[in-house]
Amino acid sequence: xxxxxxxxxxxxxxxxxxxxxxxxxxxxxxxxxxxxxxxxxxxxxxxxxxxxxxxxxxxxxxxxxxxxxxxxxxxxxxxxxxxxxxxxxxxxxxxxxxxxxxxxxxxxxxxxxxxxxxxxxxxxxxxxxxxxxxxxxxxxxxxxxxxxxxxxxxxxxxxxxxxxxxxxxxxxxxxxxxxxxxxxxxxxxxxxxxxxxxxxxxxxxxxxxxxxxxxxxxxxxxxxxxxxxxxxxxxxxxxxxxxxxx
Amino acid sequence: xxxxxxxxxxxxxxxxxxxxxxxxxxxxxxxxxxxxxxxxxxxxxxxxxxxxxxxxxxxxxxxxxxxxxxxxxxxxxxxxxxxxxxxxxxxxxxxxxxxxxxxxxxxxxxxxxxxxxxxxxxxxxxxxxxxxxxxxxxxxxxxxxxxxxxxxxxxxxxxxxxxxxxxxxxxxxxxxxxxxxxxxxxxxxxxxxxxxxxxxxxxxxxxxxxxxxxxxxxxxxxxxxxxxxxxxxxxxxxxxxxxxxxxxxxx
Numbered sequence: 001x002x003x004x005x006x007x008x009x010x011x012x013x014x015x016x017x018x019x020x021x022x023x024x025x026x027x028x029x030x031x032x033x034x035x036x037x038x039x040x041x042x043x044x045x046x047x048x049x050x051x052x053x054x055x056x057x058x059x060x061x062x063x064x065x066x067x068x069x070x071x072x073x074x075x076x077x078x079x080x081x082x083x084x085x086x087x088x089x090x091x092x093x094x095x096x097x098x099x100x101x102x103x104x105x106x107x108x109x110x111x112x113x114x115x116x117x118x119x120x121x122x123x124x125x126x127x128x129x130x131x132x133x134x135x136x137x138x139x140x141x142x143x144x145x146x147x148x149x150x151x152x153x154x155x156x157x158x159x160x161x162x163x164x165x166x167x168x169x170x171x172x173x174x175x176x177x178x179x180x181x182x183x184x185x186x187x188x189x190x191x192x193x194x195x196x197x198x199x200x201x202x203x204x205x206x207x208x209x210x211x212x213x214x215x216x217x218x219x220x221x222x223x224x225x226x227x228x229x230x231x232x233x234x235x236x237x238x239x240x241x242x243x244x245x246x
Numbered sequence: 247x248x249x250x251x252x253x254x255x256x257x258x259x260x261x262x263x264x265x266x267x268x269x270x271x272x273x274x275x276x277x278x279x280x281x282x283x284x285x286x287x288x289x290x291x292x293x294x295x296x297x298x299x300x301x302x303x304x305x306x307x308x309x310x311x312x313x314x315x316x317x318x319x320x321x322x323x324x325x326x327x328x329x330x331x332x333x334x335x336x337x338x339x340x341x342x343x344x345x346x347x348x349x350x351x352x353x354x355x356x357x358x359x360x361x362x363x364x365x366x367x368x369x370x371x372x373x374x375x376x377x378x379x380x381x382x383x384x385x386x387x388x389x390x391x392x393x394x395x396x397x398x399x400x401x402x403x404x405x406x407x408x409x410x411x412x413x414x415x416x417x418x419x420x421x422x423x424x425x426x427x428x429x430x431x432x433x434x435x436x437x438x439x440x441x442x443x444x445x446x447x448x449x450x451x452x453x454x455x456x457x458x459x460x461x462x463x464x465x466x467x468x469x470x471x472x473x474x475x476x477x478x479x480x481x482x483x484x485x486x487x488x489x490x491x492x493x494x495x496x497x
Contacts (some may be wrong), residue, residue: 008486008487008491010379010385010388010427010482010483011327011379011385011386011427012385012386012387012388012426012427012428012488013427026328033382033384035329035384042401045329045384045385045386046379046382046384047379047382047486047489047490048490048493048494049490049494049497062494062497063490063493064382064395064493064494065264065265065381065493066264066265066381066384067264067281067282067382068340068380069283072482094284095281095284096283096284096285096336097285097336098334103467107489111247119430131334132332132334133334165493169496179496180496182497191475207462218268223454226261226490228493228495230495230496
């Protein structure tokens with residue numbers, strides 16, 4: 001295989017040492033899909049494209065999947081299953097063990113004033129602890145500032161399931177240029193008023209005053225995901241959906 | 247009877263499963279779905295590693311002892327390549343549905359329940375590996391498998407790769423071998439009478455099919471001799487490359 005800039009790798013493939021970034025000061029950071037076998041082997045564990053960032057001295061595997069595996073600092077949308085004495089059990093993906101969200105991990109929460117969440121409620125949360133031997137832990141408040149910073153219960157609206165790859169692209173700072181998803185901006189430009197929250201666990205929450213808009217935005221996202229639509233096709237899809245709504 | 251010897255595969259064919267694959271080769275067609283890592287049942291869960299659950303469903307009827315035997319063979323092989331230590335207390339479920347098996351043109355085929363079914367193992371293993379890759383389950387390596395029969399021909403014996411049902415009827419012995427992408431032997435099951443020399447020849451033949459180095463796959467394709475058989479590793483890679491390119495179309 002020719003040593004291209006970003007080769008496609010399979011689990012267990014040897015990585016060309018010339019592709020591993022070197023930096024004088026920063027330690028090398030390994031992202032998803034790679035494992036380090038001491039002393040000096042770096043081996044992919046999933047099939048995908050090897051991406052390296054010289055500036056940040058990091059490397060990871062870019063791939064798409066549907067099963068979310070919690071990792072610290074991810075923003076996720078969870079569904080409350082039940083409440084225990086001092087925490088909520090929150091589901092992040094189907095058929096996996098629940099994550100734990102303490103009652104006091106909300107903005108301004110005290111023992112007396114804490115959000116009352118019923119079973120089925122959605123929360124936008126950050127993963128604080130992800131360890132293979134323990135259930136994941138979540139928080140809806142920044143531990144440093146004590147502010148919610150956009151996290152917390154999601155009231156109204158509806159959650160749609162998408163692939164983890166699309167969720168990641170939607171969460172990119174420049175999702176249109178870097179991620180190739182423009183569908184939400186296009187729908188907004190067509191005059192629809194809605195708000196969204198994207199969870200790294202493959203859930204997108206859409207809220208709007210009109211139920212029609214929620215369904216339309218959700219459908220646009222699902223079709224973009226399932227059809228692997230490019231920016232041009234997303235434009236066509238939005239036009240078609242808007243025409244159908246009017 | 248024209249059974250294509252070139253393997254064919256489609257990935258992510260089942261929209262609801264975490265990963266899935268449909269694979270056909272030498273008359274066998276198998277569809278696999280993979281779900282995981284998910285929560286294991288209390289009585290199954292292991293404190294330090296994931297439980298790999300393999301379920302084989304026959305093309306017709308309910309599974310029996312034969313399927314349980316195939317499941318146990320596949321389960322032990324797949325546990326070796328999946329990074330089960332990464333997901334303690336969880337379950338990785340692999341369901342393999344056999345869709346079609348080659349028919350014997352010479353003998354009136356009836357399902358013989360008691361006999362072993364070695365020739366299907368490569369198809370099952372290959373489908374499972376493809377489905378695991380499609381589900382992005384972390385793995386140590388990939389695997390390729392092959393079946394070789396030793397068929398008598400007059401006084402001599404001849405190696406037949408991917409034998410037809412006719413070859414299997416007259417074969418002295420049948421061997422299934424699987425290798426990881428690190429050229430390690432993953433699985434070796436044999437049936438029938440054979441000598442050590444024969445087994446060594448079988449091993450070499452299977453290794454040639456399963457472990458052809460990736461670098462020569464493209465360049466040497468033309469000069470490969472006919473008897474070499476399909477190049478499983480190259481097939482696996484090209485299938486995955488197509489899938490990944492489709493997944494990352496936005497890049």
